[in-house]
Amino acid sequence: MDQSGQQQSMVEAVTSSAPQQTAPMVASGSPATQPTPSFPAAQQQLAYQQVQHFHHQQQQQQQQQLQVFWSNQIQEIEQTTDFKNHSLPLARIKKIMKADEDVRMISAEAPVVFAKACEMFILELTLRSWIHTEENKRRTLQKNDIAAAITRTDIFDFLVDIVPRDELKEEGLGIPRAADSVPYYYVPPQHPPQVGHPGMLYAAHQPRPPVAYMPWPQPPQQQQTQQQQPQQTDA
Numbered sequence: 001m002d003q004s005g006q007q008q009s010m011v012e013a014v015t016s017s018a019p020q021q022t023a024p025m026v027a028s029g030s031p032a033t034q035p036t037p038s039f040p041a042a043q044q045q046l047a048y049q050q051v052q053h054f055h056h057q058q059q060q061q062q063q064q065q066l067q068v069f070w071s072n073q074i075q076e077i078e079q080t081t082d083f084k085n086h087s088l089p090l091a092r093i094k095k096i097m098k099a100d101e102d103v104r105m106i107s108a109e110a111p112v113v114f115a116k117a118c119e120m121f122i123l124e125l126t127l128r129s130w131i132h133t134e135e136n137k138r139r140t141l142q143k144n145d146i147a148a149a150i151t152r153t154d155i156f157d158f159l160v161d162i163v164p165r166d167e168l169k170e171e172g173l174g175i176p177r178a179a180d181s182v183p184y185y186y187v188p189p190q191h192p193p194q195v196g197h198p199g200m201l202y203a204a205h206q207p208r209p210p211v212a213y214m215p216w217p218q219p220p221q222q223q224q225t226q227q228q229q230p231q232q233t234d235a
Helices: 002-017 041-076 090-096 109-135 143-152 154-160 165-169 198-204 221-234
Strands: none
Touching: 041 109, 090 109, 109 143, 143 154
16 A cells, blocks of 8 residues: 555656646637738738839839920020020019129120020929929919929929928928939930030039038228228338
């Protein structure tokens, strides 16, 4: 009796020290099934790829529109023979040019060049604004479309302070990333222009940070007179 009791106690000690493994509980009458994988991540990735593909196609279409615009402008300039009729008044342009105190005299050709430059500036800004109008599925060009065109183009960064800040905040435009902006470029003509270097007119724009305006300090006249008086006394 003593030996059988000792053997039973040893068996209980071994079983209690061994790690217990829990078997999976399976309901009676139903086979064991594995959890089905969820597909939200795959669906989100597919939707993201579709959006990126649409955005890429949209950028290509916008670049084609700008390329066609500049090609037409170059052809129009090359075929221009009448330099007397202009869309903008030359007298007004000449008056603006004379607003600079350093400008003394203006040749007759300068206002003509400025008139064409202003016309091309307005046309390009209108085209870029209309691109934003079509993105929002509208048929009326609004002020916020012009604000979007300015903020998306590096060459127009000098107009950011002119655009009302309320327009940028209401539309949530802000300053986009470089990947979201449409590049600014000139399309080289089929043959080089007769006057000037082609790189001066049709060189690609290299984005650079805006240069801060630093006014040149002008010394007062009193300091100049005070400096001249000691020199006269020494002489």
